[in-house]
Amino acid sequence: MSKPRIAFFDFSCCEGCQLQVLNCEDELLDLLALVDIVQFREAMTEADWNFDIAFVEGSITREQDEPRLKKIREAAKLVIAIGACSGMAGINAIRNAMPVDKAKEIVYGNKKDAFESTFARPIDTVIKVDGYIPGCPIDRKDFLRTVQALLVGKKPPDHDYPVCQECRLRENECLLTVGIPCMGPITRGGCDAIEPTFGSPCIGCRGLVSEANIESCKQMLEKHGLTIEDISKYMTIFNSFQKEEKHA
Amino acid sequence: MPDHDIHVHYVTRVEGHGDIVCKTNNGVVEKAEFNVVEAPRFFEAACVGRAHYEIKDIVTRICGICACGHALASLRASEAAMSIEPSEQTVDLRKIVLHGETIQSHFLHTYFLAAPDFLGVGSVIPLASSHKDVVVRALKLKKLGNDISETIVGRHVHPITLKINGFSKLPDPAALKAIQKRVIEALPDIEATVDLFSTIKVPELYRETEYISLGPTNGDKEYPFYDGDIISSLGQSYRPSNYQQVCNEEVDPKHTAKLCKHKAPSYQVGALARFNNNYNLLRPEAKKIAEKLNLKAPNHNPYNITMAQVVEAVHVAYDLIDLIDKVLTKGIKEENNKYQPKAGTGAGAVEVPRGILFHSYKYDSNGICQWADCVIPTTQNVRNINEDMKTLVPTIIGKSQEEVSLLLQMLLRAYDPCISCSTHLINVRFE
Numbered sequence: 115m116s117k118p119r120i121a122f123f124d125f126s127c128c129e130g131c132q133l134q135v136l137n138c139e140d141e142l143l144d145l146l147a148l149v150d151i152v153q154f155r156e157a158m159t160e161a162d163w164n165f166d167i168a169f170v171e172g173s174i175t176r177e178q179d180e181p182r183l184k185k186i187r188e189a190a191k192l193v194i195a196i197g198a199c200s201g202m203a204g205i206n207a208i209r210n211a212m213p214v215d216k217a218k219e220i221v222y223g224n225k226k227d228a229f230e231s232t233f234a235r236p237i238d239t240v241i242k243v244d245g246y247i248p249g250c251p252i253d254r255k256d257f258l259r260t261v262q263a264l265l266v267g268k269k270p271p272d273h274d275y276p277v278c279q280e281c282r283l284r285e286n287e288c289l290l291t292v293g294i295p296c297m298g299p300i301t302r303g304g305c306d307a308i309e310p311t312f313g314s315p316c317i318g319c320r321g322l323v324s325e326a327n328i329e330s331c332k333q334m335l336e337k338h339g340l341t342i343e344d345i346s347k348y349m350t351i352f353n354s355f356q357k358e359e360k361h362a
Numbered sequence: 363m364p365d366h367d368i369h370v371h372y373v374t375r376v377e378g379h380g381d382i383v384c385k386t387n388n389g390v391v392e393k394a395e396f397n398v399v400e401a402p403r404f405f406e407a408a409c410v411g412r413a414h415y416e417i418k419d420i421v422t423r424i425c426g427i428c429a430c431g432h433a434l435a436s437l438r439a440s441e442a443a444m445s446i447e448p449s450e451q452t453v454d455l456r457k458i459v460l461h462g463e464t465i466q467s468h469f470l471h472t473y474f475l476a477a478p479d480f481l482g483v484g485s486v487i488p489l490a491s492s493h494k495d496v497v498v499r500a501l502k503l504k505k506l507g508n509d510i511s512e513t514i515v516g517r518h519v520h521p522i523t524l525k526i527n528g529f530s531k532l533p534d535p536a537a538l539k540a541i542q543k544r545v546i547e548a549l550p551d552i553e554a555t556v557d558l559f560s561t562i563k564v565p566e567l568y569r570e571t572e573y574i575s576l577g578p579t580n581g582d583k584e585y586p587f588y589d590g591d592i593i594s595s596l597g598q599s600y601r602p603s604n605y606q607q608v609c610n611e612e613v614d615p616k617h618t619a620k621l622c623k624h625k626a627p628s629y630q631v632g633a634l635a636r637f638n639n640n641y642n643l644l645r646p647e648a649k650k651i652a653e654k655l656n657l658k659a660p661n662h663n664p665y666n667i668t669m670a671q672v673v674e675a676v677h678v679a680y681d682l683i684d685l686i687d688k689v690l691t692k693g694i695k696e697e698n699n700k701y702q703p704k705a706g707t708g709a710g711a712v713e714v715p716r717g718i719l720f721h722s723y724k725y726d727s728n729g730i731c732q733w734a735d736c737v738i739p740t741t742q743n744v745r746n747i748n749e750d751m752k753t754l755v756p757t758i759i760g761k762s763q764e765e766v767s768l769l770l771q772m773l774l775r776a777y778d779p780c781i782s783c784s785t786h787l788i789n790v791r792f793e
């Protein structure tokens with residue numbers, strides 16, 4: 115039986131998520147035994163358009179990105195969005211808060227009109243996506259778990275519970291108790307609460323937990339005398355892309 | 363003589379999106395250039411209006427490969443703007459972090475991005491079966507760099523604990539000691555890397571250019587990565603706050619992007635520029651390796667950037683051992699890293715793996731960013747790469763199209779360009 119063929123593609127992003135894949139140093143050779151990597155521009159020259167799973171990194175910011183993304187969709191059986199840039203426009207969406215023209219002017223002054231750029235959007239505004247690996251960057255273990263699931267035909271894991279859950283398992287001292295606002299209560303887990311583990315607040319890079327779970331978060335926050343607003347200080351770093359922008 | 367018509371779309375094994383175009387007509391070079399086709403990302407705009415404590419977490423996302431370097435240049439700029447002087451312990455730990463990134467990035471580049479060309483393959487993947495020992499060694503060395511980051515900053519992409527004026531969590535001394543042990547144990551692997559690269563003959567190209575890097579401040583004896591003045595090989599030095607006089611970024615009406623220029627028509631930054639400018643400050647262990655690789659300063663062949671990275675990796679490995687000793691001997695102490703935001707403008711200059719990086723911010727009295735500027739190594743190298751290509755093509759014009767294309771790609775890869783990093787470098791199309 116031939117091995118599943120996987121390919122990596124990148125749009126507007128820092129390529130940190132692809133680097134996280136290369137950073138799976140201990141597992142990389144085992145992974146290569148299970149799958150054939152047929153495209154990975156950051157690391158290889160070979161490029162083959164015959165593949166089963168496409169991992170797509172980065173946001174869509176220009177019209178010219180769309181045909182390339184659609185070509186990937188046509189070629190792949192499954193398209194998985196990797197990273198916050200791809201899944202929710204992430205850091206690239208900060209500038210959506212200001213008119214594109216203003217952003218260009220800040221960076222390029224009176225030469226601003228030479229650059230083609232639109233709002234930063236997640237890839238699912240252009241094509242259908244079969245799964246998401248959230249995070250900025252993606253978590254290596256989460257990536258490997260997802261590949262494992264996909265290889266046996268299962269859905270990728272969905273961590274629809276707050277970061278706090280994993281934070282408590284790691285027995286971290288809660289930052290809220292020392293007066294540091296942390297987005298853990300409303301942010302999706304799956305990262306082993308890495309920020310709080312290193313003494314730093316969660317800034318929400320994995321996106322928000324679903325509506326259903328927000329309710330219980332509110333109650334949890336009330337015990338600290340806090341509201342969602344109090345901990346949403348960092349909301350606009352990764353979560354500024356509004357759903358209603360999607361089809362605007 | 364056959365004419366060449368080369369267009370390499372999205373050059374592989376480089377970070378970000380760039381094209382190479384080369385056209386010759388009756389043996390005359392009409393075009394030989396590197397075009398950047400990366401999408402704009404507007405980081406300077408994204409910083410405006412953000413609080414001082416958020417800036418680092420935003421700008422590290424400029425680039426995954428140089429994430430720690432961006433974090434450090436950013437913190438240095440914020441600290442300069444708010445007149446904050448971090449402690450010696452903070453500075454030493456930051457130097458270790460930067461060394462970790464240099465190790466990880468130099469081995470990623472030398473083994474995964476550059477070496478396949480020399481071994482005649484398209485990527486490291488076929489090597490996993492044909493040269494398994496080499497791949498295992500490469501992964502091990504790269505992992506060492508990563509684990510250094512993980513120990514001190516939580517993860518390499520994107521570093522967590524690095525903060526203005528200190529760390530959100532200090533590393534465990536035992537973990538640091540364990541890292542030091544692993545660096546010592548890695549020395550034979552590094553030696554084997556040197557042996558591998560000493561068998562490689564890089565393509566020929568000779569073009570004198572201007573080299574810009576950090577240089578020692580006030581007779582400092584350290585090969586500078588984290589600290590120092592900005593120096594040019596054509597003689598002149600500047601304080602980091604005057605970085606704009608060095609890079610002279612301009613939006614070129616013809617090239618539709620910001621390009622840099624100092625004294626010469628173009629300048630080079632990166633491992634070879636540092637090697638050429640600061641050779642005397644290299645550790646003796648690294649100088650020995652340079653000799654073994656036949657690399658003498660100054661060297662004017664840009665293909666040797668890869669070799670200079672090997673030399674630097676050796677320097678950094680030995681330096682890490684000493685730096686960790688210093689930190690552990692003094693003992694890691696909890697420090698008060700509180701600070702008061704205040705109005706001001708400041709710049710930070712740090713040598714990241716691909717060359718000198720500048721960040722600069724202006725804050726208001728509440729520590730809200732009013733203006734930001736980031737000048738990335740690859741931005742500074744673009745003009746130089748194009749000058750190199752123009753010099754190279756006439757010397758290889760008689761070769762086959764495949765060979766010319768490969769040599770041009772190898773030249774670009776030697777610069778280890780970080781294109782998604784180049785916030786300004788948008789749609790550079792040399793007409």
Ligand code: SF4
Pocket residue numbers: 127128129130131132171172196197198199200204205249250251252423426519
């Ligand atoms: S999600 Fe974050 S780490 Fe991943 S590519 Fe985007 S900016 Fe980089």
Ligand code: SF4
Pocket residue numbers: 277278279281282286287288289290296297298299307310315316
């Ligand atoms: S609020 Fe933050 S620190 Fe507290 S438990 Fe949740 S994730 Fe951890």
Ligand code: SF4
Pocket residue numbers: 249250277301302305306307308309310315316317318319320321
């Ligand atoms: S702790 Fe928060 S910011 Fe950090 S990786 Fe997890 S979700 Fe992202």
Ligand SMILES: [Fe+2]
Pocket residue numbers: 424425426427428780781782783
């Ligand atoms: Fe970079």
